[in-house]
Amino acid sequence: MxxxxxxxxxxxxxxxxxxxxxxxxxxxxxxxxxxxxxxxxxxxxxxxxxxxxxxxxxxxxxxxxxxxxxxxxxPGALDxxxxxxxxxxxxxxxxxxxxxxxxxxxxxxxxxQKPSHQWWKLVVGYGVLGTGFGLILGGQPLTAIGGALTSMVISFIFRILGHLGAPGIFGYAAGGFVAVLAATALNTAFSLDQVAVCIVAAIAARLAGIASYGAVQDAITGWYISATGRMMEVATSTAGLVAGVAAGIGAVRLLWGPSVQLIETVEADTTHWTASILGAMFVAAGFTLASGGWAVRLLALTGLGGATELVYLFLLEVGTTPFLSITVSTAITGAACVLISRPINLSSNAIMMVSLMPLFPGMLIYQGLLGSLFGLEDSGATLLEALITAFCLSVGGVLGQYLFSEGLWLARRRQFHHTHPGESFSKVMPEEYNSRDIMLPVFSKPFNGSEARPAGRTPKGRPTADA
Incomplete structure (x- = not known):
């Protein structure tokens, strides 16, 4: 070569x-x-x-x-x-x-260059994110702060084990174990009774995983092997966290006694709109900061996260079922992600990961798996609800992306035919004239080498590669 x-x-x-x-x-x-x-x-x-x-x-x-x-x-985090x-x-x-x-x-x-995931951005970002989930779950201000501190401790644990080269599943298990101990200690120190809320607020973002939305889109477009790999990544990290939490609960019961309410039903508070919307903005802002976003992107993604929560709460208020509310609100957000991708110079999938984070059913996954381990009633129903919620969330976002991007592709097709009469256009064709659409999501599988390259010249007047 x-x-x-x-x-x-x-x-x-x-x-x-x-x-x-x-x-x-x-x-x-x-x-x-x-x-x-x-x-x-x-x-x-x-x-x-x-x-x-x-x-x-x-x-x-x-x-x-x-x-x-x-x-x-x-595997890597969003940068x-x-x-x-x-x-x-x-x-x-x-x-x-x-x-x-x-x-x-x-x-x-x-x-x-120095990576965007600098330790202080990660720690501060996940601290803000933990505060946001604490508010979404209806926790007291001190509980939200406790969620932030616990989340920051987990970030340090991940950083240390990452430097030691430990496999990811052990890092997640250690994070879940430390989350339980830290949340229990903080609640004991401040005389609070919301240990479960504090734990879920600290680990909810870790349960989401950036691979979820990419996995759904891969499955829709026929990339089943890649989709399976992404879902295995999500399943492995979730299993590690839940195993660590289970071990932490056993340790707390030995140290503090069985009186601490570590396992209880935790639901998002949809009655206090101000706290919920503010919490969603905190979650989006924290994830953006932890992912290296700053300035315009930080403001845009924070606002979009709050707007998504607002639409979701409004749909619930008018009597729409929770699953339909999630599907419709995320579809609107998916379309908005495509719309703003070019102005803020960030692909729509990355925007969607951040803006939909507040609605991801991390608390339901946590409760369903943990309840199954400890033999609690209705744990199976909770886990099924989490899976349906995750499905509605991912498919709704991808549906919004698909509908809006197809409209843009149609406009590009007309523009291309007007500029290059007689030439063929395909959104999956690896051509120079498609480079301006590099951030638009693709929902047609680009089969290798099956597209015929038309003869001619590119819009800038340069010959094509085969000319």
């Missing part, structure tokens, strides 16, 4: 790593990487996203065998700056504003 081809593969792997680790769907990632391969001149490129692995291949000559390289991708920069470099390269070596140098410089 020649040095230029190696550079292409390095660029593709860096960009794919940034997109997949921060929750981009397999369809969107495949389309972007196919476009990069085609722009670089690789012939018959193929891109495949599987369980934690990215595979890229090409065939230099018709008579030669294909060349294939693999890249392992570790807004890293993902935004990767999308910018992709778009600039596809438009011809930068060359291959310059694009590779920019992406390598970004990798070597």
């Amino acid at each position: 020649t040095p230029p081809d190696l550079s292409v593969y390095r660029l593709v792997f860096r960009l794919g790593d940034a997109l997949i680790r921060s929750g981009a769907s397999s369809a969107t990632t495949t389309k972007a990487l196919l476009a990069v391969c085609t722009r670089a001149g690789l012939k018959h490129p193929s891109v495949s996203v599987t369980l934690g692995q990215l595979m890229v291949s090409d065939q230099p000559d018709d008579g030669s065998p294909p060349r294939t390289r693999f890249h392992e991708i570790e 807004i700056r890293w993902r935004t920069r990767a999308e910018e470099i992709t778009e600039h390269y596809l438009l011809g504003d930068v060359g291959l070596e310059e694009a590779l140098e920019e992406i390598e410089d970004q990798v070597n």
Whole structure:
């Protein structure tokens, strides 16, 4: 393999790593990487996203065998700056504003820079997030503060174990164990009786996982292996947290006695709108900050999180069922995510992860699994409610994205046919003229090499790769 081809593969792997680790769907990632391969001149490129692995291949000559390289991708948290920069470099390269070596140098410089997940941003962000969930669950001000402190302690635990190289499931288990001890100690110190609220407020965000929405979108578009891998990531982290919480409950009962109410039904408070909306804004702001978002993005995502909660509460007030309220409110939010993705320069999937976080049924998952471990009644019904809620939440958001993005794709098709009469347009075709749509979600599976490239010139007057 020649040095230029190696550079292409390095660029593709860096960009794919940034997109997949921060929750981009397999369809969107495949389309972007196919476009990069085609722009670089690789012939018959193929891109495949599987369980934690990215595979890229090409065939230099018709008579030669294909060349294939693999890249392992570790699970990661949403990094807004890293993902935004990767999308910018992709778009600039596809438009011809930068060359291959310059694009590779920019992406390598970004990798070597200090990550957005600085410890103080993570700690403060998850502290704000814990406060928000405490308010959503109807906790007292001191309970919300306790949720914030507990969440910050968990962040330190994750950081320490991460540096030690411990497997993720053990980090989540340690976080759940420490959450129970910290919440119990704080409630004892302040003479509160909301230990369960404090625990759920601290770990609810950890139960969500950035892989959930990407998994649903992958399943809808037919990427079943990738969807299974993302769901396994969610299941593993949730199982680790619940196991740690269960161990923590056993330790507390030995140290404090059985009188502490560690297991009780915790529900979101939908009667006090001010506290709920403020809590949702805190959750969105905390997750944005923990993900490296700042300035305009922080303000936009905080407002969108509060607006989503407001629409949800309004639908409940007019008599809509909770499941339908979640579906409709998240569908509206999904459409809004596509609308504002370009102005704030962040993909709609990343926006949706943040804005829908306040509605994610982390407390129901926690209660259902924990109740099953301790043999509590109705735990199965609670877990089923959590699964239905998560389904409505994810599908509603994806539905809003789909409807709005399809409208935008239709407008782009008409614009393209007006500008390039006689040429064909496909939103999954890896062409330079589609690079301006790199942030739009894709709901059609971009089959490798099946699209016919039309002859002609790009909108900027440059020949296509095959010309």
